Amino acid sequence: MNSQNTAPNPETSRAAPTFGVIIIGDEILSGKRADKHLPKVIELLGARGLTLSWAEYHGDSPERITAALKRAFASADVVFSCGGIGATPDDHTRQCAGRALGQPLALHPEAEALIRERMQDTAREQGVPYEPDRADNIHRLNMGVFPESARIIRNPYNKIPGFSCDGPGGGTVHFVPGFPVMAWPMIESVLDAHYSDFFQRHAHVEKSVILFGSMEATLTPLMETIEARHPGVKVFSLPSVDHPQWGRHIELGVKGEPQAVDAAYADLRSGLEPFGLQYGPELVRQV
Structure with missing residues (x-):
């Protein structure tokens, strides 16, 4: 296994990759916990001039998780997978990653060292001796059992690492825990270490105007014309029926x-x- 934590640095001449996120956990779909990952990933990408192209939510179903990961690995996308990499019975993501890649799982040596270091830290904090062969400590090593091609992602919160894998279609999936306090710094570290060549050094801008008395269908030909005349510019239309202002x-x-x-x-x-429309205010935003 390699010890580097993500894919090689991309070439500056290439377009920015497509970014996606997979959020895993029954607790999200049942409403027991509100998802915080999606808005944060959008924020982390946006701060670097990047955008999120897609998102998927899945419960703790091994079949659905495996299918989602197969799609991600078969794509050319950069995907962050949040949740399910622990070692309890409802954590399936590590095993699903192995199945999606057709790879056996193995204890990553660097992950093992970090997990053992964490267990020693915990023993010192509790004022008890570290017992490496105790059953619960042996079980904790399962958190470092990854597909054989995995590269670790360091976890600054408690040292228990995540991991990254490349798929046969060119897609790379970065697996982080479901806990935001761990996941978000890990996602930032991946972006900054391996995708900085794609960061937009100059912020993109939106310019828009509020229109009254028109319908989107009427404006569509104009929108298509503007995009055709100005490559690289996106035209957007956001209708509202009950805006408070x-x-x-x-x-x-x-x-x-x-x-x-x-x-x-x-x-x-x-x-x-x-069109003879009535105009409201003009808006300018950095995006």
Whole structure:
């Protein structure tokens, strides 16, 4: 097994990868716990000029988890999988990763060393001797049993590592615990260590205008024209029927690099003139 924690640094000439997240746990789907990972992953990516393209939620079903991981490994995406990597009976993610890859599981030597270090720390904190052969301590080593190609992700909170694996289709999945206090620093470390070449050094911008008295279908041809004229700029339309300030309206705008957005937005405003619409405020945001 390799001891590095993620894929090699990407080349700067390539486009940023597609990022996805898989969130695992019956407690999320049952409502016992509210998911906090999705908004945080969006935040962590956004702070680096990156975007999340997709998200999936799955309960503690080995069949569904395995199927989701097979899709992720078969893609060319970078995926963060949150939850289910512990060693209790309802934790299936490590085993599912092995099945999805067609690889046996084995105790990662660096993970073993870190877990044993954690057990020694715990014994010292409790003022009791460290007993490496005690049954519960032996069981804890299961948290370091990963697919044979795994690379560890260090956990600054309690040293129990996560892991990363590459799939045959080019997809890379980074597995972190379900606990936010552990998962979020681990996700940050993966992004900063291995995907910094893709960070947007200059923030993207959104420019939009609030429109009254129109329908999206009417504006669609104009939106398509703007995107065709301005490659790299995305046009967006956000309708609302009960906004507390503006009531029924459409927020129509463009987003992308600042210079490209300025030109596309001017083109958009010119294209709106023949419609004779009533305008609300203009909005500018960094994204």
